[in-house]
Amino acid sequence: MRYISTRGEAPALGFEDVLLTGLATDGGLYVPESLPHFSLEEIRSWRGISYAELAYKIMYPFVEGVIPADDFRKMLEETYSVFSHQAVAPLVQLDTNEWVMELFRGPTLAFKDFALQLLGRLLDYVLAKRKQHVVIMGATSGDTGSAAIEGCRRCEHVDIFILHPHQRVSEVQRRQMTTVQGDNIHNIAVKGNFDDCQRMVKESFGNQSFLGGKTQLAAVNSINWARIMAQIVYYFQASLALGGPDRSMAFSVPTGNFGDIFAGYLAKKMGLPISQLVIATNRNDILHRFMSGNKYEQHQLEHTLSPSMDIMVSSNFERLLFDLHGRDGVAVRTLLENAAKGPVSIEEYRWKHARKLFDSDAVDDQTTCDTIREVYERNEYLLDPHTAIGVRAARNCRRDSAVPMITLGTAHPAKFPDAIAESGLSVKPDLPAHMADLFERDERYTVLDNSVSDVQNFIASHWKNA
Ligand SMILES: *Cc1c(COP(=O)(O)O)cnc(C)c1O
Numbered sequence: 001m002r003y004i005s006t007r008g009e010a011p012a013l014g015f016e017d018v019l020l021t022g023l024a025t026d027g028g029l030y031v032p033e034s035l036p037h038f039s040l041e042e043i044r045s046w047r048g049i050s051y052a053e054l055a056y057k058i059m060y061p062f063v064e065g066v067i068p069a070d071d072f073r074k075m076l077e078e079t080y081s082v083f084s085h086q087a088v089a090p091l092v093q094l095d096t097n098e099w100v101m102e103l104f105r106g107p108t109l110a111f112k113d114f115a116l117q118l119l120g121r122l123l124d125y126v127l128a129k130r131k132q133h134v135v136i137m138g139a140t141s142g143d144t145g146s147a148a149i150e151g152c153r154r155c156e157h158v159d160i161f162i163l164h165p166h167q168r169v170s171e172v173q174r175r176q177m178t179t180v181q182g183d184n185i186h187n188i189a190v191k192g193n194f195d196d197c198q199r200m201v202k203e204s205f206g207n208q209s210f211l212g213g214k215t216q217l218a219a220v221n222s223i224n225w226a227r228i229m230a231q232i233v234y235y236f237q238a239s240l241a242l243g244g245p246d247r248s249m250a251f252s253v254p255t256g257n258f259g260d261i262f263a264g265y266l267a268k269k270m271g272l273p274i275s276q277l278v279i280a281t282n283r284n285d286i287l288h289r290f291m292s293g294n295k296y297e298q299h300q301l302e303h304t305l306s307p308s309m310d311i312m313v314s315s316n317f318e319r320l321l322f323d324l325h326g327r328d329g330v331a332v333r334t335l336l337e338n339a340a341k342g343p344v345s346i347e348e349y350r351w352k353h354a355r356k357l358f359d360s361d362a363v364d365d366q367t368t369c370d371t372i373r374e375v376y377e378r379n380e381y382l383l384d385p386h387t388a389i390g391v392r393a394a395r396n397c398r399r400d401s402a403v404p405m406i407t408l409g410t411a412h413p414a415k416f417p418d419a420i421a422e423s424g425l426s427v428k429p430d431l432p433a434h435m436a437d438l439f440e441r442d443e444r445y446t447v448l449d450n451s452v453s454d455v456q457n458f459i460a461s462h463w464k465n466a
Pocket of ligand 1: 222260309
């Protein structure tokens with residue numbers, strides 16, 4: 001399988017290089033040159049197999065020729081054995097033909113574990129083969145950092161440095177990062193805000209000379225192709241559990257950077273009958289505004305009760321734009337260069353095509369809280385604020401009540417106790433048993449000044465072979 005850039009100029013790469021590369025050299029994102037396609041008969045034959053085996057069937061074509069089948073199978077078995085539920089992605093029914101797929105049974109209680117648990121193992125495998133070492137550097141305002149750290153904790157060929165804004169992440173989120181033990185795990189609390197952390201990461205990727213040429217930086221942010229790939233699997237899993245592929249399904253996806261929902265779009269292109277995909281956003285609604293009015297325009301960032309969806313631009317949306325433009329990299333480059341300067345639109349017929357593929361809705365904090373309360377009062381089931389947005393959007397956009405509507409449950413409610421409290425419920429979401437002692441565990445992190453050279457010096461002197 002070869003991978004090409006959405007901006008049409010960077011060289012095509014194989015899976016290994018795509019895994020280790022963040023952005024393409026032309027500023028684009030990598031996508032597969034062609035997708036595997038599964039017949040209904042083949043999909044039907046997967047009923048009743050384990051999650052890991054299903055993951056193997058769906059992902060193997062993407063890594064074929066790079067990772068031998070047996071090694072890949074073993075890797076997937078290990079990856080999904082760390083989830084706390086035997087179904088890995090269990091379904092919970094809310095109403096007639098209405099479901100939540102719980103994607104928060106992994107080590108950090110959010111769906112990012114599905115991809116990052118695999119990514120850590122893939123990186124270590126490829127680096128061992130190449131006899132290379134990398135330093136992962138990332139900035140986090142919450143969920144991604146902990147999932148990346150958990151994903152890399154057993155890697156021998158990876159050191160991971162995660163920057164978070166000092167005293168500006170929630171205690172649960174900080175502890176999920178800082179209580180993970182491992183010589184290759186380094187948490188840095190920067191005396192600044194999230195933007196400062198991100199700026200330092202960007203600057204360091206731009207000029208890696210502080211590492212003295214002895215190792216190189218790698219990225220694990222949501223533009224990494226391997227993350228999207230891992231997220232395709234659970235769409236198939238949910239469908240098979242509810243009578244697919246002989247019925248079609250609808251999915252509602254709480255969306256920020258458009259990674260998770262893009263995986264759903266790919267599942268459909270790969271042969272899974274999906275009749276509706278709903279983009280569910282919070283007040284940071286650039287995608288909903290585009291879908292409803294063909295205008296792609298950055299607004300000021302708003303802080304909401306669903307912080308993991310607080311974005312101004314949606315980086316993976318570029319991958320969809322590439323398809324909408326008949327895979328014309330030059331057209332995508334021109335469009336996004338213009339989008340950086342002001343609002344842009346696409347040709348009417350392309351936009352109409354996008355509207356056939358997706359419905360969309362934006363949900364504010366008040367409605368998020370109302371949904372959490374309503375669902376709890378009717379079902380005694382607690383939604384986290386991100387999932388609540390998905391459920392609300394699903395109900396607002398639903399087209400056919402005979403089609404099962406599945407909302408992706410992206411986080412465990414215990415990660416966001418403030419939103420639960422704001423919804424007026426007196427119930428307190430408990431952390432799952434395996435994390436109940438989170439507040440007693442030892443923390444390890446280093447506080448540094450808001451200075452890129454301090455951060456770079458710290459990294460240069462603390463990675464494994466420094
Ligand atoms: C990251 C995240 C999202 C958004 O996912 P994208 O793939 O960026 O669209 C939604 N909910 C939660 C809980 C998340 O952590």
